Amino acid sequence: MxxxxxxxxxxxxxxxxxxxxxxxxxxxxxxxxxxxxxxxxxxxxxxxxxxxxxxxxxxxxxxxxxxxxxxxxxxxxxxxxxxxxxxxxxxxxxxxxxxxxxxxxxxxxxxxxxxxxxxxxxxxxxxxxxxxxxxxxxxxxxxxxxxxxxxxxxxxxxxxxxxxxxxxxxxxxxxxxxxxxxxxxxxxxxxxxxxxxxxxxxxxxxxxxxxxxxxxxxxxxxxxxxxxxxxxxxxxxxxxxxxxxxxxEMSVNRFPWSSCLFIIIKHPGTIWVNKNGERFTDESVHEAANSQYRQPGKTSYTLIDEKIKEAIFQSDLSPIDDTILKANMTLDVIEEKIRQSIRKEGLFVGSSPWQTIAEKDLHFQADRGRVKISSSWEEIAQWMGADPVALKGTIDKYNAACSQGHDDIFAKDRKYLLPLRTPPYYAIRCYLNxxxxxxxxxxxxxxxxxxxxxxxxxxxxxxxxxxxxxxxxxxxxxxxxxxxxxxxxxxxxxxxxxxxxxxxxxxxx
Ligand SMILES: Cc1cc2nc3c(=O)[nH]c(=O)nc-3n(C[C@H](O)[C@H](O)[C@H](O)COP(=O)(O)OP(=O)(O)OC[C@H]3O[C@@H](n4cnc5c(N)ncnc54)[C@H](O)[C@@H]3O)c2cc1C
Structure with a gap:
């Protein structure tokens, strides 16, 4: 019938x-x-x-x-x-x-x-x-x-x-x-x-x-x-x-154009700043998106440096990597799944592990104005429309918190306190969903x-x-x-x- x-x-x-x-x-x-x-x-x-x-x-x-x-x-x-x-x-x-x-x-x-x-x-x-x-x-x-x-x-x-x-x-x-x-x-x-x-x-x-x-x-x-x-x-x-x-239910600072970049954004070792270049949350908590709601334009930028990017890629800290590993799947299966999802979104289609896709996607999205890659925080601040002095102040304060092992503003778990000192730096624009x-x-x-x-x-x-x-x-x-x-x-x-x-x-x- x-x-x-x-x-x-x-x-x-x-x-x-x-x-x-x-x-x-x-x-x-x-x-x-x-x-x-x-x-x-x-x-x-x-x-x-x-x-x-x-x-x-x-x-x-x-x-x-x-x-x-x-x-x-x-x-x-x-x-x-x-x-x-x-x-x-x-x-x-x-x-x-x-x-x-x-x-x-x-x-x-x-x-x-x-x-x-x-x-x-x-x-x-x-x-x-x-x-x-x-x-x-x-x-x-x-x-x-x-x-x-x-x-x-x-x-x-x-x-x-x-x-x-x-x-x-x-x-x-x-x-x-x-x-x-x-x-x-x-x-x-x-x-x-x-x-x-x-x-x-x-x-x-x-x-x-x-x-x-x-x-x-x-x-x-x-x-x-x-x-x-x-x-x-x-x-x-x-x-x-x-x-x-x-x-x-708000999503965690989602970046809708790339599943692979979402893996970076979701990582607790990143830092998030608002349009004024100020940090506003403990980036490692699941409900952090709620604090993004309070920011100007409800927008935020996820910042990482080269070393944090590599740490995420090497699965040192990523809870998502844990999940993938626990699934006991071979890399080619994971790769294929990520490729399928990217294909669905009409984005870059790679043939490598997700880290390689993410790396290429950072540059792909930079060409489209959604990511900024630079060795200068000043240039990144200008791209965000933030005061360069304010952004530099935020980074310096965060790096100092990393050195002393204590985030005295948002009490982020010390194991996620990773300094941003190794250029190039990456800023990913994030939206509230x-x-x-x-x-x-x-x-x-x-x-x-x-x-x-x-x-x-x-x-x-x-x-x-x-x-x-x-x-x-x-x-x-x-x-x-x-x-x-x-x-x-x-x-x-x-x-x-x-x-x-x-x-x-x-x-x-
Ligand atoms: C991107 C994203 C990620 C999420 N991740 C998680 C997660 O990890 N964990 C979690 O707990 N929750 C998550 N959620 C939330 C979760 O998806 C929802 O809580 C869940 O789907 C709710 O189930 P539901 O049946 O109420 O609605 P849905 O799963 O959305 O199903 C509703 C269905 O009703 C159909 N429908 C609507 N109106 C009519 C109509 N008049 N006639 C016939 N059909 C109709 C729709 O087409 C749809 O198929 C996520 C949501 C999104 C969007």
Whole structure:
């Protein structure tokens, strides 16, 4: 049966309809199908995966050897609630943390081999999972495995099919979805519906309403897909409540034109300065991008010298290199993956290890005015539009901090304090990216969508970043990679709950 043809103008039926085939939706589809439901996934794009294919890490509390997993869960739960001053839904947070406990065997049963990574900092080593390698990390690998499992379980995918409206039957129960595929209307009757539409960074009206500082800001670039908040709009149209919509996730000082230069920029041994030539953050912390938001033009420049560049290239310090090495892949495989990603971006295509590609890319980008290479800080300051005296002062102060082994302004870990004394010097212009919004549709711990009286709307579930979960005004750095981690775990819970509801067997509390 050709699903595309089937989609044209026909009326379809499923036990569970999943809107959005990204991080949460694919997992929800598998979880529902594993419970025996007939599942249909509506995906607006031509391909599955959503923003999740970009995810390098996946948060999970899986227990360390010799430690009590309950104590670990309690610890993360308390930290999360403390970070949010208990203003978020404690039972939702608890459900997501608990659900992550058996994620590893669940993924392994689908042929994946997740392992721990310290990509997000050594402090989090026990809880962030990875598999695959840069640039194709765990999100890409999981998406591939979920699509394969969906095929095995008979899940139907309708691509280029954008859900537009929820259909409500008697007693307010959600009974289906109206969608549009190739300009034609399509109705899918459903026992239950899961919204997993991935946030609203691409909807200026919603940004203005819920995240006004990020609305119409020319200094902020989109770091992911321009999702429109369709799920939030459809759910609120039928009376769903919204909850703390906040926590835009900013990317770490991303350089969108080159994956290889991003590896340099992300390195904790670099220094970052603003347009005035002043340092403004501890460059080694994951959430440093938030401090870039406060800088003039929301712009920064990553500075290195020849010696730091070589140190990064020789993998002395790079957490990314660690990740690559742990993946136990041969260099030619890594190279090919990096080449593929560069090819996708239409940039320089090399045939060498990533270090060689990065070296060439520095010069390639310098020709395009995005990088400055010079033996003179004065020339670099002029290129940045900064006061040369101020920039030189910053460098001298930083070098002195390196000599004394103490950064008395930002308390950067001394192992990352590398002086800039060996020309040529490199300055890479960096931009701030808004990657995803977090929060929106109010849910309970079964991922049921709640109305304004806090009662579940029968038959309606939400998962992923368009549902409210663990974030308050900013992305909680104490739970690294929880955007994707919670998408996966909320997807699993939503899939199971929605399948049970559709079969009339939901065990509620
Ligand atoms: C560059 C980048 C890197 C990231 N790295 C990480 C990381 O390392 N770790 C981490 O935890 N998080 C990371 N994230 C965030 C992570 O990708 C998201 O948290 C995760 O993808 C959320 O899953 P989701 O299912 O809610 O949304 P998505 O994965 O974006 O899926 C939403 C899907 O819904 C579809 N859709 C939208 N509207 C409709 C409609 N009306 N009808 C049908 N389909 C629709 C979309 O096309 C999309 O496929 C990263 C994000 C970006 C952009």
């Amino acid at each position: 050709n699903p595309e043809r089937e989609a044209r103008g026909e009326k379809l039926a499923a036990n569970v309809v999943v809107i959005g085939g990204g991080g949460a939706g694919l997992v929800a589809a598998v979880a529902a199908a594993e419970k025996g439901a007939r599942v249909t996934v509506l995906e607006a794009r031509r391909v599955p995966g959503g923003n999740a294919v970009n995810a390098i890490g996946l948060f999970a509390v899986i227990g360390d050897k010799g430690t009590d997993i309950n104590a670990q869960r309690d610890d993360y739960f308390k930290k999360t609630m403390g970070y949010a001053h208990w203003r978020i839904n404690a039972r939702v947070v608890r459900a997501l943390i608990n659900k992550s406990g058996d994620l590893v065997p669940w993924l392994e049963a689908k042929g994946l081999k997740p392992e721990r990574t310290d990509f997000f900092g050594p402090v989090h080593a026990s809880v962030v999972l990875r598999c695959g390698t840069i640039p194709e990390g765990i999100g890409y690998e999981v998406a591939k495995a979920m699509v394969k499992t969906c095929e095995e379980l008979g899940v139907r995918f309708l691509y280029r099919t954008r859900a537009k409206k929820l259909i409500v039957g008697r007693e307010g129960r959600v009974t289906g979805v109206m969608a549009v595929a190739k300009g034609k209307e399509l109705i899918v009757d459903a026992g239950s519906v899961i919204i997993a539409t991935g946030g609203f960074v691409g909807n200026q009206r919603l940004l203005k309403k819920f995240l006004p500082p990020y609305h119409d800001d020319d200094d902020i670039f989109l770091g992911g897909l321009p999702h429109k908040g369709d799920g939030l709009l459809m759910a609120t149209e039928i009376g769903a409540a919204t909850e703390i919509i906040a926590a835009p 808004l990657m995803v919004t977090h929060g929106g549709i109010k849910i309970n711990h079964n991922m049921e969508v709640l109305d304004k009286r806090d009662s579940p709307i029968p038959g309606l579930y939400a998962a992923g970043v368009e549902a409210a979960s663990a974030d308050l005004e900013t992305y909680n750095p104490g739970l690294p990679a929880h955007g994707y981690g919670f998408a996966v775990n909320s997807g699993r819970i939503a899939g199971e709950s929605a399948a049970e509801f559709a079969s009339g067997k939901q065990d509620k509390y």
